[in-house]
Amino acid sequence: MKLLIQYWDILLSAGIALFFILKLTGAFGKKEHINQSKPANKPHQEGGKKIHTITKKEKIEKQKQHLRNLQDLKGVLNQISEKVKVEEKKIAQTNAGVVIEEPEETLPEHLKADVLNLKKKMPEFKLQQFSDNAANAFEVILDAYAAGNKDLLKQLLDKNTYDGFAKAIDEREKQKSQPVQTLVSVEQSEVINIDLHKNIASIVVKFLSEQINFVRDSAGKVTKGSKNKIENVRDIWTFERDLNGSSPIWQLVGTQKV
Numbered sequence: 001m002k003l004l005i006q007y008w009d010i011l012l013s014a015g016i017a018l019f020f021i022l023k024l025t026g027a028f029g030k031k032e033h034i035n036q037s038k039p040a041n042k043p044h045q046e047g048g049k050k051i052h053t054i055t056k057k058e059k060i061e062k063q064k065q066h067l068r069n070l071q072d073l074k075g076v077l078n079q080i081s082e083k084v085k086v087e088e089k090k091i092a093q094t095n096a097g098v099v100i101e102e103p104e105e106t107l108p109e110h111l112k113a114d115v116l117n118l119k120k121k122m123p124e125f126k127l128q129q130f131s132d133n134a135a136n137a138f139e140v141i142l143d144a145y146a147a148g149n150k151d152l153l154k155q156l157l158d159k160n161t162y163d164g165f166a167k168a169i170d171e172r173e174k175q176k177s178q179p180v181q182t183l184v185s186v187e188q189s190e191v192i193n194i195d196l197h198k199n200i201a202s203i204v205v206k207f208l209s210e211q212i213n214f215v216r217d218s219a220g221k222v223t224k225g226s227k228n229k230i231e232n233v234r235d236i237w238t239f240e241r242d243l244n245g246s247s248p249i250w251q252l253v254g255t256q257k258v
Contacts, residue, residue, distance in 0.1 A: 114194035118201055121243050127191060134205045134239065134250075135189035141252060142183045145169065158240065158253045176218045184210040184230055192236075199244040202253070207235045234258035 107115050107127060119125050137156065144152040148169045154162055172178055188208035195202045211233045214225030238254040241247075 111191065111194060114196070118194060118196055121196070121199070122201070130203065131189045131191050131205065135186045135207070137250070137252070138186055138189065138207050138209070138237065139183055142181065146181055148173070156249065156252055158251045161252055161254065177215050177223055179215050180213070182212040184212060199242055200240060201243055202238055202240045203250070204236060204238050206258070207237065209233050209235070
């Protein structure tokens, strides 16, 4: 989607440049009043109005200036055309499932060394891709917890973290008053730390999400919070993966409220 937005922005710029080119090109066909029999730049009367007479020399200079402007705009249009080709290539790669390389200069300074170190063991690692996938995992895990789906949680969490989630689900089911947590959206997913110890990679991600949290009793009456109030919630989660292992899943190994 981002690539498409950039692509249409470039096409819009090209259209604007082309519009001005056509305007300038049209200026060559515009008729000027030329009178060789009168002195240059001397106004004369025509129908009671003063008309400025333009000489051949002035017209030639004006056309030369139009030509220079036209050449400048054509240069701009050529640059835009090259950008369009680059964006088209990116879109084609994305549609074909090709992962676009992540330029080193786009990496945050405080993470650059850690990312490059991780890439030595995991060349396919992309910081932005991981951040996006972490946001998806955040949503899936919270939905699984809300639904009491222990089987799914067991695949995505390490044993200690899973035991904590499973215990909370069991206690929730026993209580007469039950907490309800609904994720509305994930507004931000930001990697804040990367650690590599031997073959174990750990990545800490900060999430900013919008949630609805309330407590209801056995009759369904809300006793705490509100069904209609959206809260901004900050979480810090830690994901871990054994780079020598067979599983491609980054398991959740720790959670923290901020």
